[in-house]
Amino acid sequence: MLKASNISSFLLCLFLILPLYKNAWILFSQSSGYLPPYVYPVTLTAGTTVRGVLNWNTANDLDLYFYSTGVDLLSRSTFLTRQFSSSAKPEILTYTVATTGTYYLRPDVFSSSTVPNPYQLDIYKNGILT
Numbered sequence: 001m002l003k004a005s006n007i008s009s010f011l012l013c014l015f016l017i018l019p020l021y022k023n024a025w026i027l028f029s030q031s032s033g034y035l036p037p038y039v040y041p042v043t044l045t046a047g048t049t050v051r052g053v054l055n056w057n058t059a060n061d062l063d064l065y066f067y068s069t070g071v072d073l074l075s076r077s078t079f080l081t082r083q084f085s086s087s088a089k090p091e092i093l094t095y096t097v098a099t100t101g102t103y104y105l106r107p108d109v110f111s112s113s114t115v116p117n118p119y120q121l122d123i124y125k126n127g128i129l130t
Helices: 004-020
Strands: 026-028 040-044 049-056 061-068 081-083 091-096 101-111 117-125
Touching (some): 040 117, 049 101, 101 117
Antiparallel strands (some): 040 101, 049 117
16 A cells, blocks of 8 residues: 555656656556546646647557646546547547636546556647647
8 A cells, every 4th residue: 555655755756757758658557536646737828729649559548638727637527628539549639728727637547458558648739749
């Protein structure tokens, strides 16, 4: 069983290291609904179109969720939009925001026969890779 201090240390390392590796493959070994989730914040101004491109190299079914600030980021029911299919790769989510703020993209393991699930998430603002 993981201790809270171990999870906190892991998350701190993750948030310090991940921004250095644009276009890197990330290992996602969590089952849906378990902590820690991999949540990617993105600050957007009103009228900006965000596009998330989620790709993976296993037979698993991954989905991509898009959330606004102030909602449960682990829930499958509080999202603004999501992209899901049982077989299509990559999952491509596109959304134009109406208000300025911080939004969140979250990959989710819908079903998995293999753990971990390496994935790559590219995030675009108005067509420019961030």
